[in-house]
Amino acid sequence: MDVDIGNALSSVASPGVSRDSLERLDERVALAHERIEAGRNADAHGYAALNLPERTDPDAVRAVADSLGDPEALVTVGIGGSALGAATITDALGAGLETAYLDNVDPAWIAERLGRLPLSETAVNVVSRSGTTAETLANFLVVREVFADAGVDWTERTVVTTGESGPLAELADRHDLSRLSVPEGVPGRFSALSPVGLLAAALADVDLEALLAGARAEAESLTESLFDCPAYAYGATAYALNCRGASINAMMPYAESLETYAEWFAQLWAESLGKDGLGATPVCALGATDQHSQLQLYRAGPRDKLVTFVVPSGRPELQIPDTEVDELAYLGGTDLGTLLDAEFAATEASLAAAGRPNVRIELDRVDAHGLGGLLYGMEAACVLVGELSGVNAFDQPAVEWGKRAARGLLGGGEFEEAGAIAGKTSLRVER
Amino acid sequence: MDVDIGNALSSVASPGVSRDSLERLDERVALAHERIEAGRNADAHGYAALNLPERTDPDAVRAVADSLGDPEALVTVGIGGSALGAATITDALGAGLETAYLDNVDPAWIAERLGRLPLSETAVNVVSRSGTTAETLANFLVVREVFADAGVDWTERTVVTTGESGPLAELADRHDLSRLSVPEGVPGRFSALSPVGLLAAALADVDLEALLAGARAEAESLTESLFDCPAYAYGATAYALNCRGASINAMMPYAESLETYAEWFAQLWAESLGKDGLGATPVCALGATDQHSQLQLYRAGPRDKLVTFVVPSGRPELQIPDTEVDELAYLGGTDLGTLLDAEFAATEASLAAAGRPNVRIELDRVDAHGLGGLLYGMEAACVLVGELSGVNAFDQPAVEWGKRAARGLLGGGEFEEAGAIAGKTSLRVER
Numbered sequence: 063m064d065v066d067i068g069n070a071l072s073s074v075a076s077p078g079v080s081r082d083s084l085e086r087l088d089e090r091v092a093l094a095h096e097r098i099e100a101g102r103n104a105d106a107h108g109y110a111a112l113n114l115p116e117r118t119d120p121d122a123v124r125a126v127a128d129s130l131g132d133p134e135a136l137v138t139v140g141i142g143g144s145a146l147g148a149a150t151i152t153d154a155l156g157a158g159l160e161t162a163y164l165d166n167v168d169p170a171w172i173a174e175r176l177g178r179l180p181l182s183e184t185a186v187n188v189v190s191r192s193g194t195t196a197e198t199l200a201n202f203l204v205v206r207e208v209f210a211d212a213g214v215d216w217t218e219r220t221v222v223t224t225g226e227s228g229p230l231a232e233l234a235d236r237h238d239l240s241r242l243s244v245p246e247g248v249p250g251r252f253s254a255l256s257p258v259g260l261l262a263a264a265l266a267d268v269d270l271e272a273l274l275a276g277a278r279a280e281a282e283s284l285t286e287s288l289f290d291c292p293a294y295a296y297g298a299t300a301y302a303l304n305c306r307g308a309s310i311n312a313m314m315p316y317a318e319s320l321e322t323y324a325e326w327f328a329q330l331w332a333e334s335l336g337k338d339g340l341g342a343t344p345v346c347a348l349g350a351t352d353q354h355s356q357l358q359l360y361r362a363g364p365r366d367k368l369v370t371f372v373v374p375s376g377r378p379e380l381q382i383p384d385t386e387v388d389e390l391a392y393l394g395g396t397d398l399g400t401l402l403d404a405e406f407a408a409t410e411a412s413l414a415a416a417g418r419p420n421v422r423i424e425l426d427r428v429d430a431h432g433l434g435g436l437l438y439g440m441e442a443a444c445v446l447v448g449e450l451s452g453v454n455a456f457d458q459p460a461v462e463w464g465k466r467a468a469r470g471l472l473g474g475g476e477f478e479e480a481g482a483i484a485g486k487t488s489l490r491v492e493r
Numbered sequence: 494m495d496v497d498i499g500n501a502l503s504s505v506a507s508p509g510v511s512r513d514s515l516e517r518l519d520e521r522v523a524l525a526h527e528r529i530e531a532g533r534n535a536d537a538h539g540y541a542a543l544n545l546p547e548r549t550d551p552d553a554v555r556a557v558a559d560s561l562g563d564p565e566a567l568v569t570v571g572i573g574g575s576a577l578g579a580a581t582i583t584d585a586l587g588a589g590l591e592t593a594y595l596d597n598v599d600p601a602w603i604a605e606r607l608g609r610l611p612l613s614e615t616a617v618n619v620v621s622r623s624g625t626t627a628e629t630l631a632n633f634l635v636v637r638e639v640f641a642d643a644g645v646d647w648t649e650r651t652v653v654t655t656g657e658s659g660p661l662a663e664l665a666d667r668h669d670l671s672r673l674s675v676p677e678g679v680p681g682r683f684s685a686l687s688p689v690g691l692l693a694a695a696l697a698d699v700d701l702e703a704l705l706a707g708a709r710a711e712a713e714s715l716t717e718s719l720f721d722c723p724a725y726a727y728g729a730t731a732y733a734l735n736c737r738g739a740s741i742n743a744m745m746p747y748a749e750s751l752e753t754y755a756e757w758f759a760q761l762w763a764e765s766l767g768k769d770g771l772g773a774t775p776v777c778a779l780g781a782t783d784q785h786s787q788l789q790l791y792r793a794g795p796r797d798k799l800v801t802f803v804v805p806s807g808r809p810e811l812q813i814p815d816t817e818v819d820e821l822a823y824l825g826g827t828d829l830g831t832l833l834d835a836e837f838a839a840t841e842a843s844l845a846a847a848g849r850p851n852v853r854i855e856l857d858r859v860d861a862h863g864l865g866g867l868l869y870g871m872e873a874a875c876v877l878v879g880e881l882s883g884v885n886a887f888d889q890p891a892v893e894w895g896k897r898a899a900r901g902l903l904g905g906g907e908f909e910e911a912g913a914i915a916g917k918t919s920l921r922v923e924r
Contacts, residue, residue, distance in 0.1 A: 066838075068918035079599035081920075142785025157605060166782045167836070169811035169829040171749035174588060199779055200813045200824050200832050219747055231820045236817070251786075282924045294920035309797055310741065310774055318602035329786035336790025343741055343790060345776050345797070351597045353895060354573025355682075355760035359767025359774060362891035366740055367774070376642045380600035382631045386667070389660045392905035394630045398600040401903065403630055405598070408898035411914040415894060428601075438869075441792045460793035463846060464784060472832065474823035483842040487499040489512075491726035493714045493866075 063280065063432070063439050065292040066422040067299045069410065075419035079299065083352045084288065091298050092286040094449035098442075099284075108456025110245065110442060111252035112284075115277035115434070117245070120270035121259050126221055126240050127264035133185040133219070135160035136265050137176075139202045140189030142333075143250020144223075146326045147259035147437075148189075150272070153322040154433050156266025164201045171404055173206060181212045185218040185404035187261050191244040193228025196468065198307040223258055234450040249456050251329050254437050269430040276434030284442055286379040294353075296421060297443030300368060301450045303419055304342045304367040308368040312360065316349035317428050323372075324348065334444050341453075342368070350405040357409060361416045369413060372436065376427040393491055424490060494712065494863070494870050496723040497853040498730045500841065506850035507796060508737035510730065515719065518881075522729050523717040524704050525880035527864035528663045529873075532714075539887030541676070541873060542683030543715075546865070548676070551701035554688050558695035559672050564616040564650070566591035567696050568607075570633045572622030573764075574681020575654075576734075578690035578868075579620075582704070584753040587697025595632045602636060612643045617651040618692050622675040624659025627899065653832040654689055680887050682760050683808050685868050700861040707865030715873055727852060728874030731799060732881045734850055735773045742773040743791065746803040747780035747837045748859050755779065758871055765886040772884075773799070781836040790841060792847045800844055800851040802839055803867065813895040843903055 072078035078306060079087075096386030101109025112136050136159055138145055145165040152161045162175050186205060190198045209216035222234035223242040234241050238465065242257040244250075253259060255277055260270055285291045290296040311331060313324045328344035335341040360369055377399035384394035393401070413420045423439075425432040463479055469481025503509035508520075532540025567590055569576055576596040583592045593606050617636060621629045640647035653665035654673040665672050673688040677680075684690060686708055691701055716722045721730040731742060742762060744755045755777035766772040776918040778787050780802070791800055806832035817823035824832070844851045854870075879886030894910055901911025 064921060064923045066919055066921045071918060071920060074918050076515065141782060165785075166749050166779065166807070167829050167833045168747075168749040169833070170809050172829060173809065173811055194820060195785075196832065197785075197836070198822060199816075199821050200829060203814045203816055203821075204811065204829065229820045232888040233818055268632040279924065289922060290921045291685070292924050309795060314877040316599075318597050325786075330568050332787045332790035332794070336787075336794035338793070339795055341790050341794040343774075343776065343794065345774065348597065351572060353892065354596075354626075354628075355577070355756075356763045356767075358889045358891045359763035359772050362769070363763075363767035363772040363774065364740060364770055377599070378601050378604065380604055380635065383634045385630075385663055388658045389625065390634075392900070392903055393627060393634065396903060398598050398603060398631060398635065401627065401899075402598045402600070404899045404902040405628070405895075406507040407902060407914050408895040408910070411898055411910070411917065412891075412895035414914055414917065415910075416891070437896065439799070449677060458565055458789045460843075460847070461784065461788045463792070464788065464836075464839040464843035467842055468832075468835045469823070471838060472823055472827060479839070479842070479846075482846055483838050486842065487502060488497055488843065489507050490495060490497045490721060491723045492495045493710065493723050 063292050063435050064424045065295045069414045070299050070303055070368065070419040070421050074414055075417050077308050078419050079302040079306060083302060087298055087302055088288050090450060091270055091288045092445065095284065095286045097449055098445055105247060107247045109251060110247035112257040112281065112445065114248065115281050115438060118256055118260065120260065120274060123260045123270065124264045126242055127261060129240055130185040130219060130265065133265065134180050135162065135263055135427045136185050136187060136262055137164060137168055137179065137205060138187045138189060139164045139198055139205060141165045141197050142329060143253055144189035144198065144258060146329055147254025148262040149474055150254060150326040151259055151268060151433065152266045153264045154319045154428055155268045156263060156428060159266035161262060167197045172201065176205065176208050181209055185265065186216065187223060188220065188230065188489055189258055191221040191250060192229055193224045193230030206236045221261060223261065226354045245412060245422045251333055252441055254326065268365055272430035273434035276431035277438035280435040280438040280442065293439040293442035294446050296376055296423065297337060297446035299421055300342065300443065301370045301447045307366060308347055308419060310341055310367040312345040312369045313345050313383055314347035314349050314352065314369055316402060319428050320372060321348055329418040329441060330444050333458050335447055335451065335453060337453050337460065340451050349409065350402055353405060355407055361413055362417060367418065369418065370423065371406065371410060372421060372423045372425065374425045374428050374432065457484050494723050494866050495855045496726045498726055498827060500845045501730050501734060501799065501850040501852050506847055506848050508734055508739050509850050510737060514733060518733055519719050521881060522725055522756065522877065523721045525877055526715065526717045528880055529876055536678060538678045539680060541678035543678065543712065543876065545686040546705045546869060546872055549687055549691065549705060551691065554673065554691045555695045556699065557673055558692060560671055561616040561650060562901050565614040566593065566610050567616050567618060567693055568593045568595060568610065568636060569618045569620060569693055570629055570636060572596045572626060572628050573760060574684055575620035575629065578685025579693040579758040581753045582686060582690055582694045582699060582864065583697045585750045585859055587694060588697045590697035593652035598628045598631055603632065607636065607639050612640055612645045612834060616696065617647065618654055619651065619661065620654040621661055621691060622656045622681060624655045624661030626662055630660065637907060652692060654692065657838065667870045670688055680857060682764055683872055704722035704759040704865035707862035708869035711866040711869040724870040725877050727854065728877035731773065731874065732878045736797045739850060740773055741776055741798040743776040743778050743779050743798055743800045745778035745783065745800055747833060748805055750859050752779055754857060754919060761871060761875050764879055764889050766882065766884060768884050768891065771882050780840065781833055784836060784840055792844055794851060800849065801854065802837065802851060803840060803854045803856065805856045805859050805863065
């Protein structure tokens with residue numbers, strides 16, 4: 063990926079960062095890069111994620127995929143990082159496979175979604191590192207029974223993707239299920255380029271080698287200066303803008319197929335950087351759609367946003383037919399992609415004209431190589447922001463309270479957090 | 494809908510609003526309510542939207558729907574408020590109809606989506622008040638040709654939803670197409686309860702009367718005190734929190750079927766209130782899914798957020814089967830909805846325990862009556878915030894610059910905005 067940070071400079075935007083400030087920040091980028099390299103060399107927790115492009119064996123993933131035959135559909139039972147990486151890849155590139163990501167425990171939705179699946183042609187991947195995630199395990203118990211009730215043997219079509227031990231590993235052993243490993247030292251939100259993200263991709267005939275090669279090319283571009291490394295240029299700019307008042311980062315790809323990527327980015331950014339009272343809030347947007355929804359706010363609301371565009375240079379051709387209506391004649395004969403590119407250029411310029419900071423991330427195409435590079439580049443950018451901010455990008459301590467409370471409520475043990483729920487302060491207004 | 498603002502009080506949260514401050518704010522709510530009522534009585538621009546539950550004639554919409562036969566699928570060609578209201582309703586309640594909302598001009602996506610439709614069983618609704626929205630008109634020209642190429646007569650299955658005049662109205666006359674009217678004085682983002690939102694709902698067999706009755710019940714609850722009116726309680730609390738530093742409003746329904754509702758809310762809030770440097774930034778979240786993505790940030794990041802929960806009391810039953818694995822035994826025999834409700838209670842309490850403000854909006858169920866009330870209640874809340882903030886909630890002037898620039902780029906006339914694009918400041922970092 064290439065990055066253009068021109069519209070985030072203080073000569074254009076407010077908040078904005080001056081070229082001089084970026085030069086000063088670059089000294090800290092060099093130090094951060096040293097720490098990141100040291101972490102990668104030691105395969106240290108979290109940093110290990112940045113080694114996945116070299117470490118992940120696509121053949122091993124494909125072997126498990128092949129053992130499932132050629133299913134029409136894949137149900138992935140997982141939540142958060144156990145689902146979003148895979149979903150990002152198959153939603154962008156996997157049009158040939160029907161995918162269902164059961165990442166919620168809404169009974170109406172689960173029943174409806176499972177009811178639409180061709181069960182005898184459906185494979186299952188259940189993903190949880192610990193093997194204890196309540197939502198995932200509950201859904202898996204439901205899925206298992208739905209298959210059994212339909213007379214379809216779930217054991218021969220189920221893959222378990224988990225850590226070395228835990229209830230899921232135990233279940234896999236008991237039923238002799240296929241296994242894939244969640245790699246050690248890689249938090250879920252950084253696992254898209256591991257087996258966690260790749261099984262669905264393999265079943266959807268995504269070119270795994272190209273995906274990993276795109277990521278490797280980005281890995282090789284990591285260097286000590288933000289002016290020489292697109293991923294660090296993005297991370298450092300986002301950090302500098304956040305320090306200067308851009309408390310919101312709106313991720314706005316101009317490609318419908320990258321809608322899920324924006325959600326993946328939102329998890330990456332929020333869960334890695336949202337701690338110690340710090341962290342920009344990610345917002346998912348989509349060009350051109352959200353020009354008719356969010357742009358008014360981005361251009362004329364508070365000066366608290368960085369807008370990040372992701373734009374592919376190449377798109378398939380789709381001609382707009384000529385029309386008999388004079389007022390629309392200018393549309394006829396052009397291409398839908400040309401219209402979308404014009405909408406992007408106009409939106410980018412309209413923000414700059416209003417002095418609102420934005421960054422452009424360019425991909426050649428939304429293909430396996432481009433997507434691999436984008437995912438890796440954003441992960442590296444996120445790790446850099448963690449270093450610059452002085453937070454640990456690889457833990458998520460604030461979610462534990464709620465997990466204990468929920469478990470206590472459900473009778474899964476004694477947890478004082480569950481008691482706090484009864485003491486809720488209430489001020490009800492009823493119709 | 495009922496609203497509980499207890500967790501937004503300053504005794505619980507920071508930022509938070511004290512009971513005393515709410516009492517003082519209530520005097521301004523009374524004045525705002527007077528202006529809103531005067532606007533409604535005069536059917537003034539924008540305020541007219543709050544009269545839709547009484548004005549919209551469901552029979553007229555159903556008559557047009559019936560004239561389309563009983564299609565398997567509906568393609569809605571529209572963007573922003575021309576799509577999101579209808580999509581919110583059919584995604585929540587319309588499981589029986591295949592719907593495609595062409596709200597983007599990405600050529601890869603448009604080709605793929607149209608390719609999957611059963612064209613001879615598909616109806617088309619093209620929606621644009623002005624009849625000039627470039628994205629919508631371009632897509633309609635493409636759709637028309639795809640039908641023609643497949644030998645399917647598009648004229649007998651196309652509804653045009655537009656204003657009194659304009660290119661689309663002209664096209665409808667020329668081809669003798671069915672027409673529905675975008676009501677006067679109702680901005681697109683407020684038009685869900687008009688024919689704009691209801692045609693798709695009618696084709697999906699949604700109970701239009703119940704939807705409008707739910708909205709009417711909410712309309713009847715509008716009164717001069719926030720302590721007696723759920724919609725105003727929500728709007729006033731969101732306003733007060735925004736003034737006290739909650740620059741972000743995360744809308745987090747605990748119902749998968751309300752995912753699109755959150756996007757609808759995001760447009761309503763952003764485009765209505767994001768002006769004059771004001772306006773909270775809406776963020777779409779989803780419970781329980783985003784507990785594993787955004788919750789870390791919401792609980793431990795900057796104190797700049799209000800989290801708005803929407804929670805139905807009733808859910809369909811879906812038992813979690815018993816399991817042979819000891820560590821998961823606590824899940825067996827409970828219900829998936831019980832798990833989701835526990836996740837909600839735990840998340841709400843975990844934010845309160847960390848002093849993070851949140852509001853709970855309660856619905857009986859996600860059904861037509863409940864959804865009608867929710868949509869109306871949020872619109873009324875939004876209008877109230879507009880009054881309290883002193884902005885015009887019904888225009889969107891900041892998007893015009895980009896529209897002119899794009900039109901200029903495409904050769905649709907001379908616009909100086911198009912020229913600004915060439916002058917972009919660039920600072921490129923390449924791999």
